[in-house]
Amino acid sequence: MGEILPLKKLQGSEDTHFAKTGDTRAAQDNNGEGAFERLQEMVASDMAEVNEIILRRMESPVAMIPQLAGHLIASGGKRLRPILTLASAKLVGYEGRRHTSLAACVEFIHTATLLHDDVVDESGLRRGRKTANVLWGNKPSVLVGDFLFSRAFELMVDDGSLKVLRILSAASSTIAEGEVLQLMTSNDTTTGEEAYLEVITAKTASLFAAACQVSAVVGERPEAEELALQSYGKNLGIAFQLVDDALDYSAAQEALGKTIGDDFREGKLTLPVILAYRRGDEEERAFWKRTVERQKQQDGDLEKAVALLHRHGTIADTIDRARHYGAMARDALAIFPASPARSALSGVVDFCINRAH
């Protein structure tokens, strides 16, 4: 793995954006370090309530359900999506209690998606622990995922707003479409950047967008704010997934206790490979066709793949693309007055892009 460069080296140090928007505190830590912790602190008491709701709604007389769902939910992850719902509620000055249930709902949708993703992807490690699928088998992952989806819908229904229901159920449909689309572009080296963007917008960014947007809805904010939060979430989600896909080929990933090369082994066409295929010569394209399209892989192929990505600078370029969407996400927040919540949400963009350090 010696050929795999740490991500840090690949990243530029421009990012004077915050100074331009006058958001000086965020500019002080514009690499996002500390921003996520600040956000976590800001929503800590709300998050305690979200955790209670999650535990309560996971309950079932069927013992395997809380066991399996609990495994995934206790392993924690960053809880980034529910945090976005809570922070967006703070941003718009919402003072009610509906946002915590919706944050739990968003986390349930995300967890269900992970469970179903584990079934189909055979990825070895997630969040540094064995996946539910490896521990429990395919069947429970499908069925407990279904249970969590259903509970997510019950949480939405209990909220009682048809508008919220429409936003979250549409996001859920879009995620499923995105997953199928991803499947169809797997093993297909003709996949272009546009098709790739369509996949990640659907499978990842749509839930980020909905997670933020619903807080403007419960806060009864004007449509412009709702659309701004939707745009923030969507662009943050795209940036997040771009970085994720770059990390899958990066040594920085290993520091997080995750395996690298999962996407490669599965023949997933992500941007680093899409760009390398296009920029490569005939011999390189033959390599990608064999390994990713026909999935005939042998020892040393992953190392060779990583070397090709570096030769064409496609991991760094993928991060650059992420910066573009990150900038759009930050600009979407500009219509809100400066506030600790706005600074923290801005900082999360950098956190997502630089999280690999």
Place this chain on the structure above:
Amino acid sequence: MGEILPLKKLQGSEDTHFAKTGDTRAAQDNNGEGAFERLQEMVASDMAEVNEIILRRMESPVAMIPQLAGHLIASGGKRLRPILTLASAKLVGYEGRRHTSLAACVEFIHTATLLHDDVVDESGLRRGRKTANVLWGNKPSVLVGDFLFSRAFELMVDDGSLKVLRILSAASSTIAEGEVLQLMTSNDTTTGEEAYLEVITAKTASLFAAACQVSAVVGERPEAEELALQSYGKNLGIAFQLVDDALDYSAAQEALGKTIGDDFREGKLTLPVILAYRRGDEEERAFWKRTVERQKQQDGDLEKAVALLHRHGTIADTIDRARHYGAMARDALAIFPASPARSALSGVVDFCINRAH
């Protein structure tokens, strides 16, 4: 397979229930023959609309989705669940148009469940055609199932009634719990009749119940009628599943183009086996433990299993249990005045119990 008796021989010819309730037309064909066709005719124009809604809502820019979902939905099946919604709407005199969308929603939930069931069950044939799973692989079945679930929720949300949403989303949660519970009782010969009933009530009867109940809700009928339709659907669903589980060991099944012994091969504890295990001697119990609990099966085991079920009369007794729930379903309809819809719904009970001929 010579040992497998046709189901017809196992069934009694009592069933004077209809005469008691004065429902003479239904009594004339109390074996249910013709009742289902009559019901289909009665709701034919509504069903055409349901089919249009299904086709429209399956549309997606992602080509695989309508392809795969279309395969399952076009293969048709009986469309029993949406027919129940439509017929229940007729029963309560509902004159609006909301019931057709809800019927489509119910079919989507059912189809999604089938897709996810195929993933986990590796059953060879369903409805006499290759399952989606065999044709397309596990991944698309999980993901297209998720898509259909989401579309089902969008249909509910479009309906706009929180009460309808609550009923259908709760049914959806209950189905998922039932599927997990079934998984936990698989390969476990200590499973009793109570646990089995809990499984089939959750995984099958809850959707039948919701399919009927929602029509009373959109018809704005008194609670007593809502509960009556819920009870009719629930008990019909239990009877339906009991017969299904009996059919899995019956020659009549083969006439429908389905394989027999799927449950046996998967080690599923259904009532015929639960009863045979309890009634069997030590040697027989050892046989069930080997084949169903440890799933060490060899040639001739299925035939031997079927012979044991017949020796203890457990297929016939399973059908008898179904008759009990069927009787409760019919009695639940008694609060409605006699009408062609009531006769047809009554007849469906017999159709479900006798459908194997």
